[in-house]
Amino acid sequence: MEAPRKDQDIVEKDLGVSLEKEVSTDAQSDSSRSYMLKIKSRFPWYKLAISIFVGAFFTAWWLSILIQDRTRPKWLIPTVFYWMLMIRLITLHTRILPWVFSKCQYVWYFVTERLYKLMPQRYQRLLVGATVTVAVMLVGGFVPTETEFSKRQDRAVSFFGIVVAIAGLYLTSNNRSKINWNTVIGGMLMQFIVALFVLRTSAGYDIFNFISVLARELLGFAKEGVAFLTNHDVANMGMFFFAVLPSVAFFVAFVHIWYYFGVIQWAIGKFAYFFFWSLKVSGAESVAAAASPFIGIGESAVLIKDLMPLLTKAELHQVMTSGFSTISGAVLVGYIGLGLNAEALVTSCVMSIPASLAVSKLRYPETEEPVTAGKFQIQKSHDENDPDKPQNVLQAFSQGATLGIRIAGTMLAQCLCIIALVYLFNGILTWFGNFWGINHFSLELILSYIIYPISFLLGTPRNEVYLVSKLLATKFIQNEYVSYTMMMTQSPYKDMSKRGILIATYAMCGFSNLGSMGITLGVLNTLTQGSRSADVASTIFSALISGGISTSISAAIAGMLIHDLGGYNLGPANNA
Template sequence: MSTLTKIEIFLDKNRAKFMSLLKIVLLIGYCVYFGFAVSSHQGDEDSWRLVWCTVLAAWLAIWSLFKKTRCYENYVSLVDTIYFQYTTGRRSLFIRWFLYIAMTVFMVVYVVLFVALKTPENLRSLLGLVLFPFLLFLYSNNRRKINWHTIYWSMALQFIMALLILKTHWGASIIQWFGSRLQEFVSNGNAGSKFIFGATWKEHYFAFGAMVQAFCVIVAMSVLTYLGVIKFIVETVGRVLAFCLGVSPPEGINAVGNIFFHVPESALLVQEYLPEMTPSQLFVTYAGGLSTVGGVALVIFMASGVPAAPLVAASAMSAPAALAAAKLLYPTTDDEPTPGKTDDDTTNVKQEGILRQATSLMDAIILGINQSVVIVVQAVGFIMTFVIILEFLNNTSVWFGDRIGVENMTIEFLLSYLFYPFAFIMGARSDDCLFIGELLGIRSFSLAVVAYPKLGPVIQNGIVFREYISGSINNTWTVIGNDIFLDNLNKTLIGGVIEPRSEVIATYSLCGSASIAIIGLIIGSFEVIVPRRINEITTHIFRAFIAGTVASYLTACFAGLLYEENI
């Protein structure tokens, strides 16, 4: 036996020991680096970021080791015992009603003291918070089986999240921090965009830059999923959410996952549950995906000019609203059938294509690349197609309008009147409702990414206009149609301005994936994962579209109710 063969045998026998030694050396090295890094830059944002990332990594490592011990079984048993004691019997009934009363009193007192007395014009948003759930109730497929516990606490949770995000400086700062980090990360795609598309890439930012940035996000998500970071956070928060709202764990996990992922990616988080889900549980999965903007959708929206912070905030706030809307439209019933998992389902879920679990870090990168190619190209294809369709329908509508003497009768013009009532009951100023109704119609028909570029310039106009009128009492302006001419600056604000509160309501109401275009994306994605249940999904897809739309409208209502200009 040669010396080289002996060395190989020795290494194979002691591979585990060498790997353990390597991990210890790397851990010591990182601890030394961590100490120097924190001590040399004490207190700055980068140091805190390094600290929190280190704490999260340490917790994940400790938790993974803990799950391998016998103590973990005792821990699970203890949690199950506590859960049983406090969810059954008279004790459960007392706690539940105490929380109902306490939460209701808190919300009523807060609205009276800090909304009605300070900004009474915001109270019109309450109309939407009542009417939208009522409309969902009327459209429900089984009104008698609605679990009002889930509905109440979903909307209460959304109220709490809205308070933290919209009414506290620290809550807004957290969202702003996440938005800034996201923008920093996706900007790494600039290097790839320049390399592939040349020095003129900025001239085609949306077409090229957004695609490359979306590639980066999907690959990063694939890697973080393999490392267990995303799965740990989503599963932990999702199970707590499910416990509080009275829904199944997969529904809670999917609701949290929709904050970070788009429809196809979020389905992967619960892929092991999908074949055995009841129809109402499956409905929550794809209806929830229509309520938020995560993953590649978030990047594409950012590329259209919308800041990351309100997108992250709206997506987080819409997650509980999605559960409420889904459970109103398709409640769980006791006699609901539970389809059994078949070999075909298992094969599709664990196939060797883009919908599978990564086996190594490099495999996770490759898997992310494959997923990004399919998802990004598909998303760009949908956007391009529906922009073309919208332009064709606009030209056709204008032609028909000309025949009867109505000028510029575009689809946007017609939709603005159709969606006017929705904008009004969300709390927008009546003068702004036609414009917002137009945007809502465009989002529902095509995509929010088509509507946001129309909103962005108007928001910028508002910033310029408010600075102009605050500069001097002699600064005058002239309204010309929908435009505003600033006399002293000799400048025209094309499209005019809308009220700041209307800007917020429009931004949050558009922040969702519910559109006819995305319906095709959902059907295509789930046809790959659970083909046996695609007929069930297509039957209820329009109901899911309604749930996703109303969820984002509820988020806009909370934003309008709690709006305060100085926060």
């Protein structure tokens, strides 16, 4: 009996030591917390002092740029950054910004109420809104002089293509009597103004060019990671495995840092509130539409995961349309690495937000009462008691890296399997076609002739309409990466004109393909726990087509507004 007693004494002694260590650690933690509380109570103005120091430092930095002759021509981006920072520092200590917004809203509602009284009938207000939108498009598209990249007859074709798209959506609408024309008209006008700002003003070009430069720099950092694992020669290869997938993994990990600090949620919230207020859509729709270009359809749906089982069919349609009409930020960075025009990709992603809202509400109007009608709220990605919530920024980055590898692996598997499946079908079709004397009979060939009129209505140069339709068909059957690679590396696609390449870049900048439809179906069924599988399945193909139309309208608007392409890097295109 002595030996067990001795062992028990040892265990109790070890347990006592561990408990003493835990108590000591907790005491040290409490002591450090109390020490910080003492500092905060003694110096309650420390946050204000830090803000003043940061504001003074960046004020000196901004003034030095304006004063020096060498840096003064580059004033725009530093000025935008400086004033955004100063506004944020001011709003940390005062509530002046909500006060300013409330006064602006008061003026806006005061003016619009007067206009509404002058036009008591709803159809009169809609007619005025539509007239203003069409007038802005005509003036912005046709008044500027012609260039070698933009003839007025080509702009007219692009404008006619927009009219055909809207007419087609109206004729095939699920319920024409329930269409919310405020959302449709406002979304089209907003989409055109964004394109006008980027393609026709130097300030817009400079801002979006700055964003694209940041994306390219971020891509360069991912290459350094690849070089560490392999070597610099492999890192600079233009292969999908070494160029796109590492960028996706790194970008997802990098974004999780900003998720941890709440920056992403804050930015999405501001975008979402703007569209919720201006286009009169539900809170769930505004969040999903604003988030899709930044984080993709799966992650944007996670932001409203608790609401997913409660969404109306029209809201489900809108959530899917938003995802199909754009590409996520992670994929965007990877595609820039292929040499695609970054300004066009970034602009298309921003334009897709109002475009998807307008197209979806035209194709599938709301006939029910949404739960989030008149409400706006972004759910937290992690509950306070969630064990998966990162405890520090390093853990957030690590979780992001793990998720990035999963997303990159999913992209790899999807591309491999879908392309293999497409080639299987093409092999069967070619076997049948040989008996009819048709060589290379394929799904892409069939679809390219079906969408040939669409390529023409985008304003594509006449001798390149079939080439663009072949690229769009490849994008729909396989995915946008395959079609972008064809455009950048294969003849005759890489030899197209600058106008043709820019229009094709806009037209293919979206997830509207058969592979993405399968991914979306799985994600939404998981989030709804299968309770809405029938509704998702019944509306997903309509959302897929609507997403493609949204992207095509962006391409047509770009075809109207293309003016001077001298400053645009359009990859391999050398001819005009």
